[in-house]
Amino acid sequence: MLIKIINPNTTWAMTRRIGDCARAVAAAGTEISAVSPSMGPASIESHYDEALSVPGLLEEVERGEGEGADGYVIACFGDPGLDAARELASGPVVGIAEAAMHAASFLGRGFSVVTTLGRTRGRAWDLAAHYGFADRCRGVRACEVPVLELDEPGSGARELITAECRAALVEDQADVIVLGCAGMADLAAEISSVLGVPVIDGVAAATKMAESLVALGLRTSTWGEFAPPPAKQYVGLLSEFAVL
Amino acid sequence: MLIKIINPNTTWAMTRRIGDCARAVAAAGTEISAVSPSMGPASIESHYDEALSVPGLLEEVERGEGEGADGYVIACFGDPGLDAARELASGPVVGIAEAAMHAASFLGRGFSVVTTLGRTRGRAWDLAAHYGFADRCRGVRACEVPVLELDEPGSGARELITAECRAALVEDQADVIVLGCAGMADLAAEISSVLGVPVIDGVAAATKMAESLVALGLRTSTWGEFAPPPAKQYVGLLSEFAVL
Amino acid sequence: MLIKIINPNTTWAMTRRIGDCARAVAAAGTEISAVSPSMGPASIESHYDEALSVPGLLEEVERGEGEGADGYVIACFGDPGLDAARELASGPVVGIAEAAMHAASFLGRGFSVVTTLGRTRGRAWDLAAHYGFADRCRGVRACEVPVLELDEPGSGARELITAECRAALVEDQADVIVLGCAGMADLAAEISSVLGVPVIDGVAAATKMAESLVALGLRTSTWGEFAPPPAKQYVGLLSEFAVL
Amino acid sequence: MLIKIINPNTTWAMTRRIGDCARAVAAAGTEISAVSPSMGPASIESHYDEALSVPGLLEEVERGEGEGADGYVIACFGDPGLDAARELASGPVVGIAEAAMHAASFLGRGFSVVTTLGRTRGRAWDLAAHYGFADRCRGVRACEVPVLELDEPGSGARELITAECRAALVEDQADVIVLGCAGMADLAAEISSVLGVPVIDGVAAATKMAESLVALGLRTSTWGEFAPPPAKQYVGLLSEFAVL
Amino acid sequence: MLIKIINPNTTWAMTRRIGDCARAVAAAGTEISAVSPSMGPASIESHYDEALSVPGLLEEVERGEGEGADGYVIACFGDPGLDAARELASGPVVGIAEAAMHAASFLGRGFSVVTTLGRTRGRAWDLAAHYGFADRCRGVRACEVPVLELDEPGSGARELITAECRAALVEDQADVIVLGCAGMADLAAEISSVLGVPVIDGVAAATKMAESLVALGLRTSTWGEFAPPPAKQYVGLLSEFAVL
Amino acid sequence: MLIKIINPNTTWAMTRRIGDCARAVAAAGTEISAVSPSMGPASIESHYDEALSVPGLLEEVERGEGEGADGYVIACFGDPGLDAARELASGPVVGIAEAAMHAASFLGRGFSVVTTLGRTRGRAWDLAAHYGFADRCRGVRACEVPVLELDEPGSGARELITAECRAALVEDQADVIVLGCAGMADLAAEISSVLGVPVIDGVAAATKMAESLVALGLRTSTWGEFAPPPAKQYVGLLSEFAVL
Incomplete structure (x- = not known):
């Protein structure tokens, strides 16, 4: 089984770490391909960045269909382009925020998300x-x-994130933590061991969810909304995205 | 006051009709500029089309800042790119679905949307x-x-739309109708007169809402989420979208 | 176009200030008439006051129909009598809380209301x-x-209100402020300039909304609930309110 | 214990039937006083009627305080003036829609309301x-x-109401019926026996609820919102309603 | 009228106090029978305890049918087994959390629950x-x-509970208090008198609610979900629970 | 990895089929143990049956801890005893309704459940x-x-279920089907192939979800609510369930 993980930003160092986190939890027999798009922002920290990460992401889904991908993971916590990707892919597509929040729901009464910049909380x-x-x-x-x-x-990120996780348990009455950025994937185990509660990395969670859906023979419904997009002419810089 | 209306698809015939509808309701002293982007889909009928309409839309907002636009209308019923546009624009940005649904709330107890393709209902x-x-x-x-x-x-669109509007009154217990496509802007008055209930065209509603917000001296809050996007490197086909 | 603004309390000094705030934002060609009812409470600070402000308000709507009013604004933040007024009026009727909350929704992620007495928060x-x-x-x-x-x-109102607005940004994670009393109409601009976020006065917002709905040719649906009230005998002190 | 039931319309024939229904379920030792106000509409069939029934209702609550009423029932299915009445009364105040809906929740999974005119459904x-x-x-x-x-x-009301109740069981998946008008109080038992499901008359339900709250020594909280209304000058036709 | 109150834990000292609280509010002519089951946990402080209190509770409902019980109260704040009990009982069944929360809704804008162990808050x-x-x-x-x-x-319970109730008024903006354990039944009056707000004991509230429903001739709907359970074979330790 | 699947009813023929369905989707290296409890109902078709299936279920969880189970599946669509089981188990516990509904959310816009008896719909x-x-x-x-x-x-079940699934697509606007009984596990693939939409069997979905959570090193949070139950004396028929 081939699961293609698309990090919608163009920072390959992060993409490689994401791939490693996915491989660490994948079942025997699951191949992980982790890529960044050919176009778009170096990181995603605004609605603007997120919107502009989608064309490159969709290009990678389209390419994945030719590569024989059985399922896809979108590895940015804003789950950009998820609905559009589902129209293109023949296998299931899972967002890391989506997978992490679902996983959290099986493990406790309520979760808090700990993320990077305040402006992404909305x-x-x-x-x-x-x-x-x-x-x-x-x-x-x-x-x-x-x-x-x-x-x-020198960023102090590890300590700052751990402190926010602890505050979530005490102040938010959360009993599960969701890490709100693909770039935090490698921190989950450590923070969980410090705080003694489940800490969920969306990359790992989404990888297992995509793998499970493929194993179950399930893919996005094509009954209506998520059927392949109708043929369409595209112009200008994006003319290559035309639907034939 | 200059209100820039961006039809996110690239079909200029439709854009011109949209501009006419806006001008028909604008106050004296309000100038309407209606444009299509330089890139993207000919019409928007899927999540895929919608996602790919956003780069061209954002380019037009960016350009509008140089043109002195006081406010913006996004003239597609999916309100594509609304949050991202709000980060870029110095004046208010209004989506036509957003404006139409808000307007409907002042006029009755409940509205139904009548749109084009079933796949866009979600x-x-x-x-x-x-x-x-x-x-x-x-x-x-x-x-x-x-x-x-x-x-x-020969499409029979007018009759089909009117029939759905009538069904909404009887079967959905709606008392107000919202037309769910910018391409239906010129039908509102006629259907309203046939059915005897308010029928809302989002283009007209959004034009007045944008105009009102400008007149009130109000614009999108920059307290956090909708502040201008942080500087960011972009690569590949979209490198021109870098935030400096 | 004539917009009739009804301040449901009987304090004309306040009514005059409300009228001035409305005129300051009205379009060229919009005439503003601001009145208080002939009966009822000097101010509205309880459910009791609010309920008893409605007969006088409805009398003014009835009178407005004879005066040729095209639309109405109810200028008390409890939006008293809104549904009943909509049954009487041939043009749209807008409450100031209603208009302010709607306007806030176009400008940010969340708003807080800053009002007068704690007992009106409910x-x-x-x-x-x-x-x-x-x-x-x-x-x-x-x-x-x-x-x-x-x-x-000597009331210190300006400072107290500004302090609450500031607290709303920090403690409530609001990014837009709604002023919760028609008597605060003239404070919006100043507080906005101090805090750097949108501050909405409902009187101004409702005036523009009523004006916009009239310009759009829209009025309350008469399909069912908001049709004119059925003929009815009234007795006693309120016998003049009979529906003929 | 004295429970005062206020039928907010001025049709005393209906008020007398309401009183009889209440007495039929009251405990030994509970005295029922059923009245209509001195002013207002003959029946309540619009938002307008409802708003104008409130002054007379509040006058009766005020009078009830002098009469030694221990609790109050507002016997119109729109529960007019409920919040205002709670500010005035020293004992609990219960609306018949409120009581009926609460009672229904103890008896099944979901209820449908069967009422008089379609325009009151909202x-x-x-x-x-x-x-x-x-x-x-x-x-x-x-x-x-x-x-x-x-x-x-000759109205056929009994048959029409029974037919709607039956439709509610089959089409709405309701398992409990709430009769939506004080004027239907005497039909509950018969329809229940025909259909074999609980049918709730709000007058009876509210009488027992008010009686129970009094027996429990409970009354409306005066912590904030429902404290007695502040002193206030009233003018014109309603000057007698001033709060001293 | 016989109201059977089942304390689902097996601590009879608590059961006797519960019975006393119920009798203190019951109407003349209402007989209260308060029992603990023959099996199950000494107190209920976990989902595990709660689940295992249900067989004994259901045995008591079954027994109550032979005893001529007209209605039932389940006297544990988790309302264990409520839906199952409703299938068995020919009269109404009321949970004490259910009754207390409903009662609170008639008395103010919002309530806080003050309970025993933090782990039961969920x-x-x-x-x-x-x-x-x-x-x-x-x-x-x-x-x-x-x-x-x-x-x-020496537990200091009274002081700790009162302190939490006070905090609820100030920090939660509650205006009514619900005591979250049948074992607190005798504290309600005292705390209410200290704090000056309604404090609701679920045992008393449920007793009056059950009594009221019986007086109204109302019982659980048997239209579908709550009809008597279908005949069923049971094996092992629970074989006596078979439905014949 | 050992996943223990507990069919809470005592019909072993059904339990064996459930085990087969789970094994068909389990990863290499996952051992499936499928059991029925030693006590309780032959099938679960009422709230009463469901409540009484829980003691036997909890006994099996307790036993599973000694057997080295890494995770658990509760194989009845009512997810009986889920919260209590989570307090007992050291690994994750997944209900089949829970897993099926979560899985459906990744595959479309909305799902309908098709179940056995109407009385279980609530x-x-x-x-x-x-x-x-x-x-x-x-x-x-x-x-x-x-x-x-x-x-x-001769039951015609297959045809009746397929017909309801088809009706769900057309009448409910669902695009995914969830089968609402563990006894339907072997029908999912066939109905999916007939209707061309995803059809989810909760047993398979829950098996993969439990397996995934174990692979991710995640288990129920013990921060508060789901910590092991406190020590407690139990009496009577259930005395063996005492917590030591």
Whole structure:
């Protein structure tokens, strides 16, 4: 089984770490391909970045169909382009926020999301509501470390994130933590061991969810909304995206 | 006051009709500029089309800032790119679904949306829920006429749309109708006169809402989420979208 | 176009200020008539006051029909008598809480209301829920200054209100402020300039909304609920309110 | 214990039947006083009627305080003036829609309301939502018989109402029926026996609820919102309503 | 009228106090029978305890049918086995959380629950949501005193509970208090008199609600879900529970 | 990895089929143990049956801890005893309704449940609401075939279920089907192939979900509500369930 993980930003160092996190949980027999698109933003920290990450993401889904991908993971916590990707893909498509929030629901009464910049909290709340978790999501907290600095030695990110997770347990009455950025994937185990509660990395969760759906023989319904997009002419810079 | 109306599809014949509808309701002193983007789909009939209409739309907002636009209208019923546009624009940005649903709420107990293709109903429901109208939206009905055929003499669109509007009153217990496509803008008055209930065209409603917000001196809050996007490198086909 | 603004309390000094605020935003060609009823409470600070402000308000709507009013604004933040007024009026009727909350929804992710007395907060929450904004309303805060003292030099109202607005941004995670009393109409611009976020005065917002609906040719649906009230005998003190 | 039942319309024939229904369920030792106000509409069939029934209702609550009433029932299915009455009364105040919907919740999974005129359905839905029963209320159905004709021999009301109740069981998946008008109080037992499901008359339900709250020593909280209204000058026709 | 109150735990000292509280509010002519089951946990402080209290509870309902019980009260704040009991009983069945939350809704804008152990808060929230009071329930607070120590002289329970009730008024913006354990039944009057707000004991509230429903001639609907359970073979330790 | 699947009814023929369905989707290296409890009902068709299936289920969880189970599946669509089982188990516990509804959410816009008896629909709706899927659940339909007849040659179950699934697509606007009984596990593939939409069997879905959570190193949070139950004395028939 081939699961294609698309990191919608163009920072390959992050993409490689995402791929490693996915491979660490994949079943024997599951191949992981982790890629960044050929176009778009270096990181996703605004609605603008998110919207502009989608064309490159869709190009990779289209390419994945030729590569024989059985399922897809969108590895950005805003789940950009999820509905559009589902129209293109013949296998299931899973967002990391989506998978993480669903997983959290099996493990406790309520979760808080700990993310990077405060300005992205609105998107996390929108997704929680859209997926049905308006009540189970107890808080969305930001550590105010930019995405590409999460990994920098001097950023203090690890400590700041752990502190927000602890605050979520006490102040939000959460009993499960969801890490709100693909760049935090490698922190989940450590924070879980420090705090003694489940801490969910969306990349790992989405990988298992995509793998499970493929194993179950399930894919996106084509009854109506998510059928392949109708043929359409495209012009200008995006003319290559025309639907034939 | 300059209100820039962006039809996110690239069909200029439709754009011109949209501009005319806006001008018909604008106040004295309000200038309307109606444009299509330089790139993207000829019409928007899938999540895929919608996602790919956004780069061209954002390019037009960016350009509008140089043109002195005081406010913006996004003239596609899926309200594509609305959050991203709000980060870019110095004046208010209004979506036509957003404006139409808000207007409907002042006029009755519940509205139904009558739109083009059944596959777009999910998006309309998502927007209704997002804007707070999950309860007031009584139904989303499709006439199954493609967007670019709405205007064709033999399409029967007018009759099919009117029939769905009538069904909404009787079967959905709606008392207000929202037309769910910018391409239907010129039908509102006629259907209203046939059925005797308010029928709302989102283009006209959004034009007045944008104009009103400008007159009130109000614009999108920059307290957090909708502040201008942070500087960011972009690569590949979309490198021109970099934030400097 | 004639927009009739009814301040449901009988304090004409306040009514005159309300009229001035409305005129300041009205379009060229819009005439504003601002009145208080002939009967009822000097200010509205309880459910009791609110209920008893309605007969006088309805009398003014009835009178407005003879005066040629094209639309109406109810200028008390509890939106008293809104549904009943809609049955009487041939043009649209807009409440100031209603208009302010709707306007806020176009400008950010969530708003807080800052009002006069704590005992009126429940009504504001009821309205937010009724209009669909249970989620977008982040808080309702009171400065505990009685309505008729808002304007008194020594009341400290300006400072107390500004402090609550600031607290709303920080503690409620609101990014837009709604002023919760028609008597605060003239404070919006100043507080907005101090805090750097949109601050909405419902009188101005409702004036533009009523004006817009009239310009769009839209009025309350008469399909069922809001049709003119059926003929009815009235007795006693209220016998003049009989429906003929 | 004295329970004062206020029928907010001025049709004493109906008031007397309401009193009889209440007495039929009251405990030994509970005295029932059933009155109509001195002013207002002959029946309540619009938002306008409802708003104008409130002054007379409040006058009766005020008078009830002098009469030693221990609790109050508002016997119109729109529950007019309920919040205001709670500010005035020293004992609990119960609306008949409120009591009926609460009672229904103890008896099954979901209820439908069967009422008089279709135009009042919106109010019933508003109340269901306000009381927390948006999900449990499965439908609001109208038999289109005016309130004052319910009792007329040739009106066919009994058959029409029974037919709507039956339809509610089959089409709305309701398992409990709520009769949506105080004028239907004497039909509950018969329809229940015909259909074999609980049929709730709000007058009886509210009488028992008011009686229970009094027996429990409970009254409306005065912590904030429902404290007695602040002193206030009133002018004109309503000057007698001033709060001293 | 015979109301059978089943305390689902097996601590008869608590059961006797519960019976006394019920008798203190019952009408003349209402006989109260308060029992503990023959099997199950000494107190209910986990989902595990709650699930295992249900067989004994159902045995008592079955027995109550032979005893001529007209209605039932389940006297544990988790309302265990309520739906199952309704299938068995020929009269109405009322849970004490259910009755207390409903009663609170008649008395103010919002209530907080003050309960024993923090680990039971989730269940209280689930019940609030299930009954329709997700919005009216403002908080669920724990005093962290085990159920069977509530009555111990040195436990400080009275002071801890009162302190949480006071905090609920100030921090949760509640105006009514619901005591979240049958073992607190005798504290309601005292705390109410200290704080000056309604404090509701679910045992008393449920007793009056059951009594009222019986007086109204109402019982659980058998239209579908709550009809008597179908005949069924049971094996092993629970074989006596077979439905014949 | 050992996943223990507990069919809470005592019909071993059904349990064996459930085990086969689970093994068909389990990963290499996952061992499936499928059992029925030693006590309880032959099938679960009422709230009464469901409540009484829980003691035997909990006994099997307790036993599973000694057997080295890494995760658990509760294989009845009412998800009986789920919260209690989570307190006992050291690994994750997944209900089949829970897993099926979550899986459906990744595959389309809305699902309908097709179940056995109409009287169990209420429970399915309760679960959908509890898990966050009140909006995504478009309908719950019953084929009115008792659980233990699903497999009988002459029952016509296959045709009746398929017909309800088809009706769900057309009438409920569902695009995914959830089969609402563990006894339907072997029908999913066939109905999916007939209707061309995803059809989800909860047993398979829950097996993969439990397996995934174990692979991710995640288990129920013990931060508060789901910590092991406190020590407790039990008496009578259930004394063996005492917590030591």
